[in-house]
Amino acid sequence: MTITRVSATDLFKQVLDPANRSNPYRIYEQMLTTPVAQLDSLHYIVTTYDEIAAILHDPCASKDERKSKVRGTVRDVPHPSLLFLDAPEHNRLRKLVMQQFTPECISRMHDRVRSLVTEMLDTLRGQTRFDFVEQFAYPLPVTVICELMGVPREDEQRFHAWADTLAHSLDPVVNHNPGMEADTQHASQELRTYMSELVKEKRAHPQDDLVSGLAVGNDPAGRMDDVDLLNTLVLLLIAGHETTVNLLSNSMLTLLRYPFEWRKLRKQPERVAQIVEEVLRYEPPVQFMQRYALADITLQGVTIPQGASILLLFAAGNRDPRRFAQPNDFNPDRPDNQHFGFGGGDHFCVGAPLARIEVHTALNELARRLINPRLLADPPPYRPNAVLRGPQHLQLAFDHIAD
């Protein structure tokens, strides 16, 4: 019998195919047999845990597309946000953002998230089914980020639309669909105009919120200029919205596929942290990200040439059997769960503490109050985005909402 080896390029095409969105993991499993592969003359892909970690910590692996030979995506802008910058500029901006995510601010959000979740669950009283994505996971993070930023509540609806349209601008494999690019440009322009007005308002009347903090900050490292400030505010919305929606939805989906874990969570709310870390490994909301080689980089005998793009397949590395025992099992008790759910190295997610507190609080309240939830469709329909992967809808039935 002849065994045909499918090339990495063909396997990656299958990853991008929306038909495989509900389960890309069997394709990743095949890709893990080739830790570093060439997709075409300028694109390489890295799938295994140690090799992804090596690139994340390699100073020759850049985030700045302007230093690469790959051009022409929606991010090809003169002033990228900190997500797409290298040191020293990246460090300066990142430090200013980190100063806003203080422990006090995060714990304040904990109380706010709990009351938002209470309100949302109260509206489900008298019902026995709902769409978890539409009615819960989608609205919660946008409300949280708007409150954190100090966006007036009446303007929040506009943020839902902007966040939705702009989500795919984080996608390294950009769909060059002219209609979509026009929508992105339009949404980005509207959001920037709104944000500049908000910044003016906060400078005139500073409050205890993130926009005021960044707009009037007096750190010795310097204040952000207006371009960096707007880039950062837009980034925080885009980077923090759909990712958190997907972590909430992926958590709920996984817990309902493992009802034993759901029941355990009800009895032991303190298990929530390890459950969420395991979802970040097992069903990560960000499946892959990109770097660019500033010099030739040799890994596992493959030389990635200077200027090439390097896709880091976090979701495959998270299931690398050389790093994680029984990687395809969902096991919140797994020791040493150092996943790539929030990336790694210099660009490790700034919003991780906020995302964690949000999802922990939401899951604990759901486990306590949502009685006997069941999935009505499995697998659920997925959004087309291959990078920010998560269900489009998650229809659930339940018995009732407890007090």
Ligand code: HEM
């Ligand atoms: C579950 C939710 C989230 C997930 C799974 C997630 C995931 C990630 C990942 C994987 C990266 C690294 C990207 C790379 O290496 O190229 C990242 C970076 C980032 N995230 Fe998150 N994120 C989440 C929530 C948030 C939230 C709530 C915020 C802000 C409010 C946020 C803000 C950022 C920013 C600003 C960066 C760029 C950091 C840098 O370049 O230094 N994220 N995130």
